[in-house]
Amino acid sequence: xxxxxxxxxxxxxxxxxxxxxxxxxxxxxxxxxxxxxxxxxxxxxxxxxxxxxxxxxxxxxxxxxxxxxxxxxxxxxxxxxxxxxxxxxxxxxxxxxxxxxxxxxxxxxxxxxxxxxxxxxxxxxxxxxxxxxxxxxxxxxxxxxxxxxxxxxxxxxxxxxxxxxxxxxxxxxxxxxxxxxxxxxxxxxxxxxxxxxxxxxxxxxxxxxxxxxxxxxxxxxxxxxxxxxxxxxxxxxxxxxxxxxxxxxxxxxxxxxxxxxxxxxxxxxxxxxxxxxxxxxxxxxxxxxxxxxxxxxxxxxxxxxxxxxxxxxxxxxxxxxxxxxxxxxxxxxxxxxxxxxxxxxxxxxxxxxxxxxxxxxxxxxxxxxxxxxxxxxxxxxxxxxxxxxxxxxxxxxxxxxxxxxxxxxxxxxxxxxxxxxxxxxxxxxxxxxxxxxxxxxxxxxxxxxxxxxxxxxxxxxxxxxxxxxxxxxxxxxxxxxxxxxxxxxxxxxxxxxxxxxxxxxxxxxxxxxxxxxxxxxxxxxxxxxxxxxxxxxxxxxxxxxxxxxxxxxxxxxxxxxxxxxxxxxxxxxxxxxxxxxxxxxxxxxxxxxxxxxxxxxx
Amino acid sequence: xxxxxxxxxxxxxxxxxxxxxxxxxxxxxxxxxxxxxxxxxxxxxxxxxxxxxxxxxxxxxxxxxxxxxxxxxxxxxxxxxxxxxxxxxxxxxxxxxxxxxxxxxxxxxxxxxxxxxxxxxxxxxxxxxxxxxxxxxxxxxxxxxxxxxxxxxxxxxxxxxxxxxxxxxxxxxxxxxxxxxxxxxxxxxxxxxxxxxxxxxxxxxxxxxxxxxxxxxxxxxxxx
Ligand SMILES: Nc1ncnc2c1ncn2[C@@H]1O[C@H](COP(=O)(O)OP(=O)(O)OP(=O)(O)O)[C@@H](O)[C@H]1O
Ligand SMILES: [Mg+2]
Numbered sequence: 015x016x017x018x019x020x021x022x023x024x025x026x027x028x029x030x031x032x033x034x035x036x037x038x039x040x041x042x043x044x045x046x047x048x049x050x051x052x053x054x055x056x057x058x059x060x061x062x063x064x065x066x067x068x069x070x071x072x073x074x075x076x077x078x079x080x081x082x083x084x085x086x087x088x089x090x091x092x093x094x095x096x097x098x099x100x101x102x103x104x105x106x107x108x109x110x111x112x113x114x115x116x117x118x119x120x121x122x123x124x125x126x127x128x129x130x131x132x133x134x135x136x137x138x139x140x141x142x143x144x145x146x147x148x149x150x151x152x153x154x155x156x157x158x159x160x161x162x163x164x165x166x167x168x169x170x171x172x173x174x175x176x177x178x179x180x181x182x183x184x185x186x187x188x189x190x191x192x193x194x195x196x197x198x199x200x201x202x203x204x205x206x207x208x209x210x211x212x213x214x215x216x217x218x219x220x221x222x223x224x225x226x227x228x229x230x231x232x233x234x235x236x237x238x239x240x241x242x243x244x245x246x247x248x249x250x251x252x253x254x255x256x257x258x259x260x261x262x263x264x265x266x267x268x269x270x271x272x273x274x275x276x277x278x279x280x281x282x283x284x285x286x287x288x289x290x291x292x293x294x295x296x297x298x299x300x301x302x303x304x305x306x307x308x309x310x311x312x313x314x315x316x317x318x319x320x321x322x323x324x325x326x327x328x329x330x331x332x333x334x335x336x337x338x339x340x341x342x343x344x345x346x347x348x349x350x351x352x353x354x355x356x357x358x359x360x361x362x363x364x365x366x367x368x369x370x371x372x373x374x375x376x377x378x379x380x381x382x383x384x385x386x387x388x389x390x391x392x393x394x395x396x397x398x399x400x401x402x403x404x405x406x407x408x409x410x411x412x413x414x415x416x417x418x419x420x421x422x423x424x425x426x427x428x429x430x431x432x433x434x435x436x437x438x439x440x441x442x443x444x445x446x447x448x449x450x451x452x453x454x455x456x457x458x459x460x461x462x463x464x465x466x467x468x469x470x471x472x473x474x475x476x477x478x479x480x481x482x483x484x485x486x487x488x489x490x491x492x493x494x495x496x497x498x499x500x501x502x503x504x505x506x507x508x509x510x511x512x513x514x515x516x517x518x519x520x521x522x523x524x525x526x527x528x529x530x531x532x533x534x535x536x537x538x539x540x541x542x543x544x545x546x547x548x549x550x551x552x553x554x555x556x557x558x559x560x561x562x563x564x565x566x567x568x569x570x571x572x573x574x575x576x577x578x579x580x581x582x583x584x585x586x587x588x589x590x591x592x593x594x595x596x597x598x599x600x601x602x603x604x605x606x607x608x609x610x611x612x613x614x615x616x
Numbered sequence: 617x618x619x620x621x622x623x624x625x626x627x628x629x630x631x632x633x634x635x636x637x638x639x640x641x642x643x644x645x646x647x648x649x650x651x652x653x654x655x656x657x658x659x660x661x662x663x664x665x666x667x668x669x670x671x672x673x674x675x676x677x678x679x680x681x682x683x684x685x686x687x688x689x690x691x692x693x694x695x696x697x698x699x700x701x702x703x704x705x706x707x708x709x710x711x712x713x714x715x716x717x718x719x720x721x722x723x724x725x726x727x728x729x730x731x732x733x734x735x736x737x738x739x740x741x742x743x744x745x746x747x748x749x750x751x752x753x754x755x756x757x758x759x760x761x762x763x764x765x766x767x768x769x770x771x772x773x774x775x776x777x778x779x780x781x782x783x784x785x786x787x788x789x790x791x792x793x794x795x796x797x798x799x800x801x802x803x804x805x806x807x808x809x810x811x812x813x814x815x816x817x818x819x820x821x822x823x824x825x826x827x828x829x830x831x832x833x834x835x836x837x838x839x840x
Contacts (some may be wrong), residue, residue: 178724185714185725192712195674196726197700197776 018148019271025147027267028260029156032163035259036218037236038243039170039252040211046187046250047200047207050098050109051420054116056237058212061120062086062219063228064128067135070223075136082220083213090212094205100600102204107366110423111556112599114549117237118592121230126586130230135223155224162221166214167256174252183207187250234545238431241424242282246289248299249421257297261285275439279432286428287413294416321564325474332463340462341534346574347466347473348531353554353566354480355523360552361560362489363516364496365414366423369430370551372410373403373521375543377528379437382450382538387443392456392533399532400525406433407521408514415513418499430548438540449539453532465534472530476523481563483519492516546588550577553595627652627780627811628673628704633682635672642668643835645682650780655802655812657826659819665835666815667709670782673813674706675699687779703731705778709785709815711769715758719749719768722757726775734779735808742771745801763794770801780811787821799824 041055062082069078093116101109141158144151174180182203185193194200219228226232239262247258265285269278295301331343356370380399384390390398410429414422437444444450459465483489494502495509502509532538541547550573558569576594581587629649636642642665650656658666671677673684675696684691691699700706714722723739730736743750746767752760757768766786773781786802787795802825806812816822822829831838 181717181721181724184716184721188714188716189712191676191696192708192714193725194696195676195700195706195708196772197697197728198725199697199701 018150021148022150022152023267023271024264025152025156025160026271027264028163029159029263030267031259031263032159032161032166033218033222034239034243034263035163035256036166036214036221037240038247038255038259039166040214040218041237041240042244042247042250042252042255043170043183043214044208044211045244045420047183047190048098048102048204049106049420050102050113051241051424052208052211053110053113053237054093054120054233055211055215055240056233056235057117057120058086058090058215059219059222059236060124060228060230060233061089062216063135063223063232064124064133064219065216066220066223067133067228068128070136075138075224079217079220083216086216086219087209087213090215091205091209093212094208097596097600098208099201099204104599106420106423107360107552107556107560108599110366110368111549111552111595114552115592115595115599117233118546118588118595121233122586122589122592124230128228132227132229134227138224141224159221159225163256163259166217167252170252179203179206234431238428238545241428242286244296245421245424245428246286246296248293248296251296251298251300254296254298279435283429283432286425290413290416290425294421321477321567325470328470329467332466336462340466342575342578344462344466344469344534345578346571347469348527348534349551349554349570349574350567351473351476351527351530352524352551353558353570354477355520355527356551357555357560357563357566358480358484358516358520358523360555362484362492362496363513363520364493365418365513365516367414367426367520367548368423368545368552369410369426369428369433369548370520370524371543371545371547372430372433373407373524374528374531374547374551375433375437375538375540376403376406376521377525378532378538378542379444379450379528380525381529381532382453383443385453386450392454392459396529396533399529400522403525403528404518404522407524408518411514411517411521414517415510427545427548430543430545434540434543434545437543444540447540449537449542450532451537453538454536455533459533469530469534472526476526477567480519480523484563488512488515553591553598557598627654627687628813629683629685630669630673631683631685633669633672633679633684635668635677635679635682637677641680641835643672643679646832646835646837648830648837650811650813652779652811653806653809654828655806655814655826657814657816657822657829658832659816659822659829660832661817663834664832666832667784668835669832670706670708670784670813670815673699673782674704700776700778701728703734703777703779705773705776705781707769707773707781707783707786709788711762711765713757713760713765713768713772715756718754718756719760720753722768722772723775726772728776731777731779734777735810736777737771737774739775742774745774745804746771763790766790766794766798767801770805774805774810778810780813781805782813782815784815785817786814787816787818795821 037055037059041052044050044052065082065085066078069081073081097112101112138155141155143154145154145157174184182193182198186198186200186203190200243255243258243262246262247254262282265281266278269275269281289297332340352374356367359365359367377399380402381395384395384398385392414425417425438447440446454460455465459468491507491512495507495512499509554569554573555566556569557573558565558567577591580590584590627650631647632645634641634643634645646669658669660666668677672679673691675691675694679692686702686704689702714725723742748764749767749771752764757765760768770786786798790798799821802812806825814822814826
């Protein structure tokens with residue numbers, strides 16, 4: 015690579031860093047005071063893009079940028095007042111889910127308001143030309159972007175250090191309870207910070223318009239990038255976000271510049287791994303005090319007898335019907351395995367994973383690839399595919415167990431997004447966005463009832479095995495690690511090893527579900543391992559209740575049935591699911607299992 | 617007439633208060649009061665529940681039963697910031713200085729408008745009370761000694777111009793010389809007519825500044 019090409023890549027990286035910084039800074043500020051990781055931050059960025067494209071023809075591009083920022087800020091303030099304010103004291107997991115529900119709602123809102131096509135915006139008037147740099151043409155607008163990042167960094171710095179508002183934000187970030195005891199009303203502060211963070215995301219989106227069209231896929235892509243940046247830079251640290259944005263954007267630019275765009279994700283992963291191993295709180299972050307003790311008392315409603323009865327009933331279903339009900343029930347069984355495997359992480363291990371679909375997808379793709387590319391017999395593929403999921407879970411889990419709480423959740427999401435991107439981009443192997451087709455079961459399993467029985471047997475065995483694991487000494491040790499890691503270390507439990515094993519087990523069973531899924535559908539696409547699929551699993555578990563063992567079973571069944579009927583009846587079903595999640599979070603924080611227990615204990 | 621009656625009444629009154637944490641009950645029906653301008657001490661061994669009492673008054677721990685009345689207002693159910701804005705200051709035992717913020721910024725966080733009937737503490741007056749802080753004005757809280765942090769913690773609370781303060785073991789872990797400075801500062805605050813409730817283990821320190829003492833043991837008031 016010549017010197018001038020190197021310089022240009024470097025400048026490209028700087029331009030990318032600005033936009034990353036704007037998003038990450040907002041995410042980080044919001045997290046700092048409210049301790050809520052705002053999944054919908056990428057959605058606010060997306061809103062900024064759409065609003066800008068929408069307003070630019072009316073008021074001109076440059077006027078549309080601040081207007082977009084203001085509208086998005088307003089939207090942020092509404093979200094804070096209408097939703098987040100009600101759940102500041104809820105368990106972290108519910109908070110994350112609530113903001114994820116917003117992702118779904120905002121996505122469908124954008125779909126409704128602006129349609130499914132990508133919208134190309136105007137170029138920035140006055141900055142459409144190019145300047146010669148080192149003998150090449152470099153877009154003026156990119157130079158402008160390069161300046162924007164540092165400019166906002168300085169502005170934010172001044173705001174945080176020179177104004178009373180900034181001092182209060184920093185105080186609340188460090189110790190919000192003490193700030194409150196000194197008379198600081200946090201309500202107003204939280205709303206203002208949320209609006210500010212949203213405004214930054216909105217500006218980021220509007221400023222991205224001259225370079226890329228507004229589209230519906232950008233939300234999760236942007237938010238997972240931002241997660242990587244804040245995890246690397248340190249949650250709550252603005253300089254950290256700045257530094258990490260530079261680092262990540264430069265790595266991306268150079269990988270692309272060198273012609274290895276596939277390597278970008280791997281490079282990002284390696285950087286993240288190195289930083290987190292050396293500095294678990296990020297480059298400039300500091301340990302975050304664990305939030306108040308969560309109410310984690312498990313009430314282990316295992317209900318073996320009703321479950322066996324249910325199994326007997328399910329075994330008789332094919333006598334009554336071989337129609338669509340059987341297909342739906344097969345889906346239910348697949349997702350029961352998936353949800354129960356996630357439950358092992360969420361419940362006994364106390365680790366929130368937002369990327370469980372990665373292992374489900376690895377199982378599904380493993381099965382598909384074995385059958386299609388290696389012409390393995392289906393039975394073998396079904397058994398071997400989960401090993402791919404196991405491998406993935408072992409590699410990612412090794413990194414994840416170094417973190418806890420919110421950091422862990424963000425890391426799982428970022429890792430799953432990486433797996434998704436690899437599958438999405440690696441056309442020659444995974445079929446890219448088209449996925450794999452023609453993954454059919456063996457002859458003797460091809461009929462609906464036969465496959466249904468297979469699913470039933472696998473599901474019963476998997477759920478039984480996972481329940482045994484939860485009740486075993488290993489499961490008890492896991493709970494001990496969750497409840498008091500320090501004490502567990504002191505009595506000789508290797509906390510990380512336990513959690514790592516839990517990760518591997520949960521991933522393997524998710525892989526079982528995935529491989530079963532692949533053969534039941536006959537085709538798979540990257541959606542199989544997308545982040546929304548991970549969230550589906552979380553919703554299933556929460557719907558049923560984390561504290562019970564039957565919770566995920568009931569939750570998976572109800573959710574699968576709901577999704578099936580809602581997505582066939584309602585055009586904007588994603589928003590519908592989002593609304594269900596929000597209702598769930600606000601009204602039913604302990605899930606159906608909790609409700610059942612309340613009734614049974616009356 | 618009313619004002620006259622009130623001055624003989626308690627500024628802060630705790631009636632039959634019970635409180636605790638998730639699993640453990642810590643306080644059992646304790647009652648105490650402090651009159652305007654008075655300094656009362658709450659004495660007791662480790663784990664007696666002194667800090668819990670102060671936290672419950674401040675709204676940081678929710679009581680399970682009982683009442684807390686401050687200047688005629690019931691405090692139960694109020695948020696800590698609302699209580700602080702009624703003019704009740706709190707100095708926690710672990711100090712909880714904002715380590716990222718400078719001395720001046722720490723004070724700024726707690727600043728409230730001057731309050732009728734309470735003395736006003738601007739930065740100048742606070743630095744006169746704790747001369748050691750004046751030189752450290754732009755020092756970050758995290759880079760101060762324990763004694764300096766304790767001074768800052770009290771100065772910070774006074775910046776809210778409280779009419780009463782809850783002090784949780786201000787002498788804990790300080791060198792004898794600094795303890796002496798602290799006692800003098802507290803007497804100075806008392807002279808400014810700020811009502812003081814002081815949680816202490818040291819009878820000696822409490823005796824120097826307090827007008828009356830309550831003895832708390834295992835969550836019960838033993839003697840007054
Ligand atoms: N956050 C908490 N969670 C659970 N229990 C607590 C908590 N804080 C204190 N306790 C318990 O409450 C009891 C009273 O504690 P408290 O801090 O009020 O005592 P104290 O009188 O202030 O003691 P010390 O002189 O050591 O400060 C103790 O048994 C303690 O273990
Ligand atoms: Mg104490």
